[in-house]
Amino acid sequence: MxxxxxxxxxxxxxxxxxxxxxxxxxxxxxxxxxxxxxxxxxxxxxxxxxxxxxxxxxxxxxxxxxxxxxxxxxxxxxxxxxxxxxxxxxxxxxxxxxxxxxxxxxxxxxxxxxxxxxxxxxxxxxxxxxxxxxxxxxxxxxxxxxxxxxxxxxxxxxxxxxxxxxxxxxxxxxxxxxxxxxxxxxxxxxxxxxxxxxxxxxxxxxxxxxxxxxxxxxxxxxxxxxxxxxxxxxxxxxxxxxxxxxxxxxxxxxxxxxxxxxYLNDWAAADKSLKNDFLKNQSNKKNFFKKRLPESVLQISNPLEKAKAIYSYIQENYTWNGKKRSSKNNKMRAVFEEKSGSVYDINLVLYNSLQAAEIESYIAMVSTRNNGLPTKLYPIIADFNYLIV
Incomplete structure (x- = not known):
């Protein structure tokens, strides 16, 4: 709802x-x-x-x-x-x-x-x-x-x-x-x-x-x-x-x-609204993460190996709090420091970390099997309940 x-x-x-x-x-x-x-x-x-x-x-x-x-x-x-x-x-x-x-x-x-x-x-x-x-x-x-x-x-x-x-x-x-x-x-x-x-x-x-x-x-x-x-x-x-x-x-x-x-726009407008309003501008923290990721990870020259290292780092150091979505006040800085968050939070940490490492990456909103198929007629952001990278 x-x-x-x-x-x-x-x-x-x-x-x-x-x-x-x-x-x-x-x-x-x-x-x-x-x-x-x-x-x-x-x-x-x-x-x-x-x-x-x-x-x-x-x-x-x-x-x-x-x-x-x-x-x-x-x-x-x-x-x-x-x-x-x-x-x-x-x-x-x-x-x-x-x-x-x-x-x-x-x-x-x-x-x-x-x-x-x-x-x-x-x-x-x-x-x-x-x-x-x-x-x-x-x-x-x-x-x-x-x-x-x-x-x-x-x-x-x-x-x-x-x-x-x-x-x-x-x-x-x-x-x-x-x-x-x-x-x-x-x-x-x-x-x-x-x-x-x-x-x-x-x-x-x-x-x-x-x-x-x-x-x-x-x-x-x-x-x-x-x-x-x-x-x-x-x-x-x-x-x-x-x-x-x-x-x-x-x-x-x-x-x-x-x-x-x-409130009902085309897909381009919905994408902008998703980043600005729904994700609360927490998908543009490249500089913050670049200063805090391990130097050993950032120095890896092979893009695929670097991406794997970032993924492993987050997997080993972050804990899922059992929630899919974050509260409206959650900030990436707090999530990074507390090393805990929702599915949205942790995947946004992954996205920002990949961006900080100059690795091409994108955020995608999906609807899980239990949530049902989203309509194709026009974008309904509420139809999507899961964030992946």
């Missing part, structure tokens, strides 16, 4: 579209409670009866808000695992308005409702960037129907992928969004099965901007029905290559004066 922070200097006083919660709780039916299995997949341990996500811009801090609704049926003891919900947020993102209820059918035919208590909602700081919010619905057993809702508030205009498929089948999955036209996105449809609804439109007078007037929103409505469970096969590449989803690529932002800031 890669987010881009952006300050939006507008005052929005009203948003007339999409500022409503997704489907309210209390929709479980007797027919759903009496279900014993799913006829289209009798092996399913659980079933998503309905899910809905609704994205819009809230008017207090002008953040992006997505309201989520889920209703699921539990068929087996193994299926009770879907009653544990984990939501990972990045940076300043936050979760609010969590509500969850479990429905069970009593022997006399009446419906028992058990609500999630606030004390049973937990937050865990995974690292400096990510937080996990988790809860487990109470009184869940074979035959239960569970419902839960929550809202995700994000100051970041970069949108996460929308996954229609999961490891259990779904009857219906809907997504609606209304985003002010200043933000431009490309939507890529990936995998099978395909969407049953994809309705892009423009809603005029969607948002009122003080001093400017009414503004329009780009509206997208996606839907998919009768979605089979995604089943991984032996030797397949990352499931991200095949699982049905919509990927949103943040293209540009246009301010109120007409200035455009592009």
């Amino acid at each position: 890669k987010k881009i922070a952006l300050l939006v200097l507008i005052h929005i006083t009203a948003c007339y579209f999409a500022q409503r919660k997704s489907t309210k709780t209390g929709r479980a039916t007797l027919a759903e409670l009496n279900m014993k299995s799913y006829e289209k997949d009798s092996t399913a341990r659980a079933l998503v009866l309905y899910e809905h996500a609704n994205l819009y811009m809230e008017t207090k801090k002008y953040d992006f808000q997505t309201d989520f609704y889920f209703r699921k049926k539990i068929f087996t003891k193994e299926g009770t695992d879907v009653a544990t919900v984990k939501v990972i947020t990045y940076g300043k993102e936050r979760i609010k308005d969590i509500l969850a209820v479990t429905y069970n059918l009593r022997e006399n035919g009446s419906v028992e409702k058990t609500y999630l208590q606030k004390k049973d909602i937990f937050k865990n700081q995974l690292n400096e960037k990510y937080t996990e919010t988790s809860f487990t619905l109470p009184n869940v057993k074979e035959g239960s129907v569970i419902e839960y809702v929550y809202s995700l508030i994000s100051p970041y205009p970069s949108l996460d992928d929308l996954y229609f498929q999961s490891d259990i089948p779904k009857l219906q999955s809907d997504y609606d969004s209304a985003i002010i036209g200043n933000y431009k996105y490309n939507a890529r449809i990936i995998g099978n099965p395909r969407l049953t609804k994809d309705n892009p439109s423009v809603l005029k007078k969607c948002i009122y901007i003080e001093g400017i007037g009414q503004a329009a929103c780009a509206v997208r409505s996606f839907s998919m029905t009768d979605i089979p469970a995604f089943k991984e096969e032996d030797y397949m590449l990352s499931k991200k290559n095949y699982i049905s989803r919509v990927a949103f690529d943040y293209v540009s932002y246009t301010d109120l004066r007409g200035g455009v800031r592009h």
